[in-house]
Amino acid sequence: MNRMANDRSALEIYPGLATSDGAGVRLTRYIGSPQLDHLDPFLLLDFFQSDNPDDYIAGFPSHPHRGFETVTYLLAGRVRHEDSAGHAGVIETGGIQWMSAGRGIVHSEMPEQEAGRLAGFQLWVNLPAAKKMAAPRYQEFSSSEIPVESRAHGVEIRVIAGDTSFGTQGPVRDVSTHPIYLDIALPPGQSFCEPVPPDYAAFVFVIDGPLQICGRTAKEDMLTAARQLATLGPGDRVHLVAENSPARCLLICGQPLKEPIARYGPFVMNTREEVLQAAHDFQSGKF
Ligand code: MN
Numbered sequence: 001m002n003r004m005a006n007d008r009s010a011l012e013i014y015p016g017l018a019t020s021d022g023a024g025v026r027l028t029r030y031i032g033s034p035q036l037d038h039l040d041p042f043l044l045l046d047f048f049q050s051d052n053p054d055d056y057i058a059g060f061p062s063h064p065h066r067g068f069e070t071v072t073y074l075l076a077g078r079v080r081h082e083d084s085a086g087h088a089g090v091i092e093t094g095g096i097q098w099m100s101a102g103r104g105i106v107h108s109e110m111p112e113q114e115a116g117r118l119a120g121f122q123l124w125v126n127l128p129a130a131k132k133m134a135a136p137r138y139q140e141f142s143s144s145e146i147p148v149e150s151r152a153h154g155v156e157i158r159v160i161a162g163d164t165s166f167g168t169q170g171p172v173r174d175v176s177t178h179p180i181y182l183d184i185a186l187p188p189g190q191s192f193c194e195p196v197p198p199d200y201a202a203f204v205f206v207i208d209g210p211l212q213i214c215g216r217t218a219k220e221d222m223l224t225a226a227r228q229l230a231t232l233g234p235g236d237r238v239h240l241v242a243e244n245s246p247a248r249c250l251l252i253c254g255q256p257l258k259e260p261i262a263r264y265g266p267f268v269m270n271t272r273e274e275v276l277q278a279a280h281d282f283q284s285g286k287f
Contacts, residue, residue, distance in 0.1 A: 002193070008202060008235035009215030010222035012036075016047065016229065022060035022109075026050060030205065030229040032124065039201050039231060040256040041126040041177040043068060043268055047205070047227065049075070049119035056118045059110035064287055065101035066278045067132040067268040069125040069175070072097045072109070073160065073183075073250075075207070077118035083107035084287060087138060094143025096160050096181075098172045100127065102134040104278070104287035121205070121250070128176050128257050129270050141171045153190045158183040162253070165195055179254040186211070186242035193239045194251070202232040202253040204240065211247040214239040 014035055016028035025048060030036065032044030050056055059079075072079065073096050081097065082088040084106040091097050099105070111118055127134075141160075149157040149168040157164065161172035162180030170181065180200070184192050191214075196202055204213060209226040216235065223243075224230050232238065238251055262269050267278035281287060 003214060004237055005216050006235045007214050007216055007237050007239045008232040009220040010213040010224065010230040011233040012231050013222065013224055014229045016227065023058035025058060025060065026055040038261060039203060040258065041254045042123060042201065043126055044124035045229065046122045051117045053115055056111050057114065060108060062106055062108045063266055064104060064106045064282045065266045066104040067101065068127050069098060069100045071123040071125060072120065074120035077116065078112035079109055080112040081107055081109050089140060092142060094146065096141050096146065096172065098139040100137040102131065102136045104281065105136045106287050123252065125177055125179065125254065126257055126268060129259055131176050132269060139172050145171055154187040155190050155192055156185045177254040177257065179252065182251045184249050184251060186240065186247045188242055188244050188246055191239065191241040193237060195237050196253045198234065198236040199255065200253040201256050202238065204230045204232065205250040207248040207250065209247055210243045211249055212241040212243065214241060
């Protein structure tokens with residue numbers, strides 16, 4: 001393999017924490033947990049996957065957000081969303097919703113199905129202080145609107161956000177933390193290499209594995225299994241190799257904000273006073 005001295009090694013591997021949220025949706029939390037509180041600018045990552053409607057049918061009824069962005073990416077199933085300003089729609093298999101809550105929205109996220117598989121991710125991306133009170137904004141793309149980059153030997157990359165070194169541009173644009181959000185599929189034994197800015201926080205979530213994360217030296221190579229999250233250390237390139245079975249993973253990177261984080265449930269601001277103000281504004285119907 002073409003190992004390079006600046007390949008980002010896996011720092012830590014996280015198995016995630018089984019929990020439930022909303023009105024009783026079973027999910028696994030990888031970021032925003034006691035093991036990994038945040039990975040600036042990422043505040044939370046949940047993965048959900050079930051064929052049993054009892055695990056998801058209760059959904060996420062009406063709830064607020066302020067000060068950050070929620071990103072929903074569905075691998076299977078359909079989710080209906082509806083907010084207090086009248087914005088509504090359905091996210092379908094392979095679709096993405098990048099919602100910047102800004103100064104505040106109240107919305108619901110409910111399964112648009114009563115049977116079958118529901119699977120996907122919700123990622124929370126922080127906003128800089130200057131954008132926390134901006135107007136809410138949505139970017140929504142269906143599966144067919146997300147470009148698929150085909151590389152040699154059958155490697156395929158769905159480019160959701162960011163530009164790849166091969167020139168594919170993700171449809172999600174103008175996000176403060178300039179994220180890269182890729183869904184990468186590797187045939188057995190094949191590899192994926194991609195430069196990423198050295199100052200970006202980066203992680204890999206393995207959907208189907210195992211997957212090898214190649215480090216600066218052979219000794220630093222780390223084998224990850226399905227449903228594990230690996231945070232990546234310093235370097236300016238990500239290098240992944242599938243083992244003897246097909247592998248699929250998300251590679252997500254973003255520019256750290258390096259600002260104080262004051263967090264209370266669905267409100268993420270810079271100071272405790274701002275969080276209390278958010279709770280007060282929500283309770284007095286100002287969202
Ligand atoms: Mn929400």
